[in-house]
Amino acid sequence: MTGVSHESGYDHQIVTSVARLSPAAITARVPAKINLQLAVGPARADGYHSLVTVFHAVSLFDEVTVLPAGEMSLSVSGEDADVVPVDQSNLAWQAAVALAKAAGLRDAAAEIRIRKRIPVAAGLAGGSADGAATLVACNELWQTGLSATELAEIGAGLGSDVPFALAGGTVVGRGRGEQLTPALAAGTYHWALAFGSEGLSTAQVYATCDRLRAARVAAGKQPPPGEPELSHPLMTALRSGDPARVGPLLSNDLQPAALSLRSRLRRTLAAGREFGALGAVVSGSGPTCAFLAKSPSHAREIAVGLTGAGVCRAVARASGPVPGASVVRDGS
Numbered sequence: 001m002t003g004v005s006h007e008s009g010y011d012h013q014i015v016t017s018v019a020r021l022s023p024a025a026i027t028a029r030v031p032a033k034i035n036l037q038l039a040v041g042p043a044r045a046d047g048y049h050s051l052v053t054v055f056h057a058v059s060l061f062d063e064v065t066v067l068p069a070g071e072m073s074l075s076v077s078g079e080d081a082d083v084v085p086v087d088q089s090n091l092a093w094q095a096a097v098a099l100a101k102a103a104g105l106r107d108a109a110a111e112i113r114i115r116k117r118i119p120v121a122a123g124l125a126g127g128s129a130d131g132a133a134t135l136v137a138c139n140e141l142w143q144t145g146l147s148a149t150e151l152a153e154i155g156a157g158l159g160s161d162v163p164f165a166l167a168g169g170t171v172v173g174r175g176r177g178e179q180l181t182p183a184l185a186a187g188t189y190h191w192a193l194a195f196g197s198e199g200l201s202t203a204q205v206y207a208t209c210d211r212l213r214a215a216r217v218a219a220g221k222q223p224p225p226g227e228p229e230l231s232h233p234l235m236t237a238l239r240s241g242d243p244a245r246v247g248p249l250l251s252n253d254l255q256p257a258a259l260s261l262r263s264r265l266r267r268t269l270a271a272g273r274e275f276g277a278l279g280a281v282v283s284g285s286g287p288t289c290a291f292l293a294k295s296p297s298h299a300r301e302i303a304v305g306l307t308g309a310g311v312c313r314a315v316a317r318a319s320g321p322v323p324g325a326s327v328v329r330d331g332s
């Protein structure tokens with residue numbers, strides 16, 4: 001299963017069906033993700049790693065606007081805009097092409113405008129988010145009428161995190177991250193996010209993880225990695241909705257690799273703990289560090305403290321879970 005429905009009650013309007021004959025512009029908003037658990041297994045024959053992860057969508061959003069056009073084009077503004085490719089290598093562009101193909105539309109094109117707030121190569125799945133938002137927006141622009149499940153299937157072909165960016169919420173991912181099942185999570189969690197000064201390549205972090213593990217196995221310090229397993233204590237804590245129970249159970253098998261590539265992240269994690277974070281973890285392949293707070297005001301305290309300590313490039317506050325990529329009404 002790649003599509004997941006989420007509960008209503010979120011704080012912005014989601015347009016589920018809009019009957020517009022020739023829409024001028026469609027905007028979709030899409031959240032960043034953090035991983036509450038990331039358990040990584042051995043490399044598979046296709047080079048990907050089997051994993052079990054608990055994805056959690058947080059209120060740090062990119063926006064993608066698509067407009068009718070005679071040929072494909074893409075522009076980017078906002079956070080890290082200068083390092084985002086504006087050609088076919090951008091997942092948003094690939095998403096539009098893949099959707100047109102799946103829907104049997106020949107010569108379909110769009111002008112894609114991305115407004116970024118999610119930093120690039122940060123472990124927050126920003127590129128996947130833009131791909132997901134483009135799928136949702138072009139599905140509306142071209143009135144293709146593909147279902148959420150069909151969009152998730154196209155998304156899985158674009159990148160491991162794209163189906164989750166479509167789904168949002170708090171969700172368990174398996175396979176290479178694209179097979180989703182809902183997690184029963186209660187409550188709202190408040191986060192401080194610390195952004196690093198240089199991005200990390202996801203592929204490089206996975207390769208470093210393999211190398212570090214191989215060295216430890218060769219030295220007899222650990223057995224070869226087995227199939228990854230979901231943390232049941234974490235799932236129980238998430239059902240309770242108590243951040244004090246969730247915080248100590250955050251885990252990420254890629255963290256040692258990210259720390260070996262960016263040793264200064266140790267100081268970032270330690271600083272967040274000093275400011276009372278209930279949990280501190282590298283998000284995905286890093287370098288973003290996520291700190292679980294007791295409350296919105298505590299998240300602000302942690303963010304201010306991290307800034308004062310000079311242990312990161314920038315900070316943000318966010319809460320989760322929030323819904324996945326969705327078309328937003330004008331002005332919302």
Ligand code: C5P
Pocket residue numbers: 047048049050051158159160161175176177202203204206
């Ligand atoms: O799927 P995506 O393009 O986001 O993956 C980027 C890279 O991350 C892959 O090329 C691979 O090196 C690594 N990866 C992995 N196992 C996963 C997901 C990603 O090894 N489950």
